[in-house]
Amino acid sequence: MKVLMVCLGNICRSPLAEGILRHKFGLHQIRGLVDSAGTAAYHAGERPDPRSAEIARKHGIDLSGQRARQFRTQDFDRFDRIYAMDQSNLRDILSLARNEADRKKAGLILNMAHPGSNLEVPDPYYGGDEGFSRVYKLLDHACDGIVAAASSGLKEHPKP
Ligand code: 4NP
Numbered sequence: 001m002k003v004l005m006v007c008l009g010n011i012c013r014s015p016l017a018e019g020i021l022r023h024k025f026g027l028h029q030i031r032g033l034v035d036s037a038g039t040a041a042y043h044a045g046e047r048p049d050p051r052s053a054e055i056a057r058k059h060g061i062d063l064s065g066q067r068a069r070q071f072r073t074q075d076f077d078r079f080d081r082i083y084a085m086d087q088s089n090l091r092d093i094l095s096l097a098r099n100e101a102d103r104k105k106a107g108l109i110l111n112m113a114h115p116g117s118n119l120e121v122p123d124p125y126y127g128g129d130e131g132f133s134r135v136y137k138l139l140d141h142a143c144d145g146i147v148a149a150a151s152s153g154l155k156e157h158p159k160p
Contacts, residue, residue: 001150002033004079005109006089010038010068013085013121013135015048017109019061020136021143030150035079037071039092044068049125051132059136076102083109083146086120110138112145 005017014036084090110119124131
């Protein structure tokens with residue numbers, strides 16, 4: 001299963017989501033590709049925010065190989081699932097979709113923990129460290145849902 005995590009800057013939330021899911025795929029021996037991107041290009045080429053790197057490191061996850069990049073239309077061809085952190089990210093992703101097949105690949109990541117809730121992963125960029133530990137917990141839970149779906153061969157996002 002090829003999964004792309006998407007937020008705004010690709011330095012806080014989606015790098016963490018990428019690291020957590022790659023780690024879980026390894027633990028569960030799930031074959032797949034995990035990557036992340038931002039809808040905006042402001043931080044392209046940058047490493048993950050040090051606060052994301054630190055909370056990941058505390059959980060034994062290494063984000064040091066990651067560099068930010070912008071989401072692009074071709075990502076619909078490269079990935080099976082595209083998980084947005086919030087509604088604004090999802091709108092931006094869908095604005096680049098070419099057809100219904102593209103649109104069906106995209107969804108809100110927290111719907112993998114709480115189907116149909118349409119909850120958002122809050123942007124922690126301007127807040128303190130506690131925002132990052134909250135984001136970690138939300139993403140950890142959602143990635144458990146992705147692993148469960150991948151293991152059971154679930155083909156669709158749970159629908160709202
Ligand atoms: P992210 O957080 O979307 O989780 O990577 C942000 C990072 C940078 C900015 C906004 C959100 N920014 O405005 O520069």
